[in-house]
Amino acid sequence: MKKRKDYWQRMKEIYDIHTHIIPGVDDGADTLKTAKKMIRREYADGVRTIVLTPHFRKGMFESPMTKVQAGYQKVQELAAELAPDLQVLLGCEFHVNTEMVQMLKHGERPTLNGTSCVLTEFSQLHTFQFIENSCHELLTNGYTPVIAHAERYPTLQKNMDYLERLHDMGAYIQMNADSISGADGLRMKWFCKKVMKRDLLHFVGSDAHNMKNRMPQMGRCAEYMEKHMGRDYTKQILIRNPKKMLRKTVR
Known part of the structure; x- marks a missing residue:
């Protein structure tokens, strides 16, 4: 236990750019009590910036802004x-639809x-x-x-060259x-390691929804990444890349 505690003390500027912590707006946190537990877990794991990304998907998740x-x-x-050094930002996990660009332009x-x-x-x-065309339109x-x-889509799992094409066209992974x-x-795990070895990964998110079967575990991921990919790579993906992206200095 001491070893793990020491690890979190060293790696405590982590960004989590994909979470479902806002209660009652999608299939994420159901109450403020759950949200509080999720935030505490994030902080204990070394996360200092959390981006809240509630789902938007037509016909399924359409909570008013x-x-x-x-x-x-x-x-x-x-x-x-909880802590003065914990930053919470807002975003959205936007499920692609034909009106996506217009909705973004109108600030919906x-x-x-x-x-x-x-x-x-x-x-x-x-x-x-479809994925390539949607990225091109954006x-x-x-x-x-x-x-x-990105690791969840069967078409990308079957052909990593597709993932590389999306990366090269300017999409982030x-x-x-x-x-x-x-x-x-x-x-x-095996697929993700291949993606990292090919240097195609930009960001990591917990995609946390609750404290039961989909809890935030960014610390566990950071520890694994440092062991297998090195400390500098881990800091690049978990700290430096998201820091630049969220400050609008992309690419």
Whole structure:
């Protein structure tokens, strides 16, 4: 236990850019009590910047922005009570639809902390051509897609060259902490390691939804990454890259 505690003391500037902590707006935290527990866990794991990214998906998750903003304010207050050095920002996990660009232009859903970057979600049934075309549309309209949990899409799992094409065209790649550390299974862990070895990963997010089966575990991921990829790489992905992205100094 002492070894793990010492580790968190050394790595305590981590960014978590993908979370579902705002209560009652999607399938994430159900109450403020749960949100508070999630924030405490993040802080204990060395996270100092959390981006709240509630789902937006037509016909499934369409909470009004007034409700999202009110929830965001409450989570900010919880974070301020916990620690003065904990920063909480707002974004959205936007499931791709034909009106996505127009909705972003009209401010109907937020980008990541007001930057040009959009946490972009696809379906497991989407083809690579659809994913590529959607990313191209965002890019040509001034937005940078951050592909949410890219390791989950079968078309990318089957052909890593597709992932490299998305990377090269200007999209960012985000993978989930539990996928990297092995909490989501050995097959996912193996795939994520290949992605990191090919230097295709930009960001990691916990994609945390609760404190039961989908809790935030950024610390476990950081420890795994440092062991297998080195400390400098780990700091690049968990600290330096998201810091630059959220300050709008992308690419």
